[in-house]
Amino acid sequence: MSPRRFTPLLLVTTLLVASGALAQDKGSVNPKPLPPLANPNDPHLGAKELFARKLLPSKGPAHVIGSYTKGCIGGAAQMPLNGDNWQVMRLSRNRNFGHPDMIALIKRLAAKAHKDAGWPGILVGDIAQPRGGPALSGHASHQIGLDADIWLTPMPDRRLSREEREEMSAVMMVRQDRLDIDPKVFTPGHVLVLRDAAQEPAVQRIFVNAAIKKALCREAKGDRSWLSKIRPWWGHDYHFHIRMRCPAGAGQCEGQPSQSEDEGCKEADLSYWFSDAVLHPKPPPEPPKPKPPMTLAQMPAACKAVLHAGDAKP
Numbered sequence: 001m002s003p004r005r006f007t008p009l010l011l012v013t014t015l016l017v018a019s020g021a022l023a024q025d026k027g028s029v030n031p032k033p034l035p036p037l038a039n040p041n042d043p044h045l046g047a048k049e050l051f052a053r054k055l056l057p058s059k060g061p062a063h064v065i066g067s068y069t070k071g072c073i074g075g076a077a078q079m080p081l082n083g084d085n086w087q088v089m090r091l092s093r094n095r096n097f098g099h100p101d102m103i104a105l106i107k108r109l110a111a112k113a114h115k116d117a118g119w120p121g122i123l124v125g126d127i128a129q130p131r132g133g134p135a136l137s138g139h140a141s142h143q144i145g146l147d148a149d150i151w152l153t154p155m156p157d158r159r160l161s162r163e164e165r166e167e168m169s170a171v172m173m174v175r176q177d178r179l180d181i182d183p184k185v186f187t188p189g190h191v192l193v194l195r196d197a198a199q200e201p202a203v204q205r206i207f208v209n210a211a212i213k214k215a216l217c218r219e220a221k222g223d224r225s226w227l228s229k230i231r232p233w234w235g236h237d238y239h240f241h242i243r244m245r246c247p248a249g250a251g252q253c254e255g256q257p258s259q260s261e262d263e264g265c266k267e268a269d270l271s272y273w274f275s276d277a278v279l280h281p282k283p284p285p286e287p288p289k290p291k292p293p294m295t296l297a298q299m300p301a302a303c304k305a306v307l308h309a310g311d312a313k314p
Helices: 008-018 047-051 100-117 162-167 188-198 210-219 225-229 267-274 302-308
Strands: 063-067 070-074 086-088 122-124 147-151 203-208 230-232 239-244
Touching: 047 302, 063 302, 070 302, 086 100, 100 122, 100 147, 100 188, 100 239, 188 203, 188 210, 188 225, 188 239, 203 210, 203 225, 210 230, 210 267, 225 230
Parallel strands: 086 122, 203 230
Antiparallel strands: 063 070, 122 147, 147 239, 203 239
């Protein structure tokens, strides 16, 4: 998907989506259950309303269906809320579920962040809902358990309270002029953590703010081949987004084409992201009309079975 194909209107829309329920948005210490749907069989009902009301994964083995932006996951695994080197944030969202391979990868990354960067650990943001699918807020992706957000704020050397997990803000890593990282907060440890994530063979892409990509290109030493996986994308000033490839044998998973193995560090690779049109987009003459929500019928047919399957044991 080339950024140069975005029209100004679509660019603004994308920026608005990217600024949704991300690391800096607060959660709720006492979230209220969603009310029952008056007509859950309404064919015009957004699938997000259905998937958001599933509080547990479906029973059975893990299987991925569809694409990162239109799909679901059966038999998802839950990321434990606490580990030796990680803590899950924004518990009220109930988005700490994913493919078992993703859960294992996050645990490995947490240990590497401690060992290589000297961080106490990592703070884990959104992975996916218990059965994946579209969420009520925040993301177009994160639907099949193969996307995960990791805060760029190192985990504190203590157990965070529930209030802190909902209300603590991630740290902005980008300078106010948006042209580079803020050296007061973005450290060599961040380079090492991003390198460790990118060197995982199952990781296909990692999305960061363009200023962070620029800093990585400048600071990376030795083997730089991992830089090819680091991709600039709107938002991602406070966290980085890991995207895994489809697991082996997952015939219903629709992955993305492999990207170039080029480092992506040439001036031509980054100049678009620092253009005035991107840094200071002009609002459209008229606000864009919201798109109708994706319905269950528009999703892969097998997602209906995932939605209606029995609950896995908590």
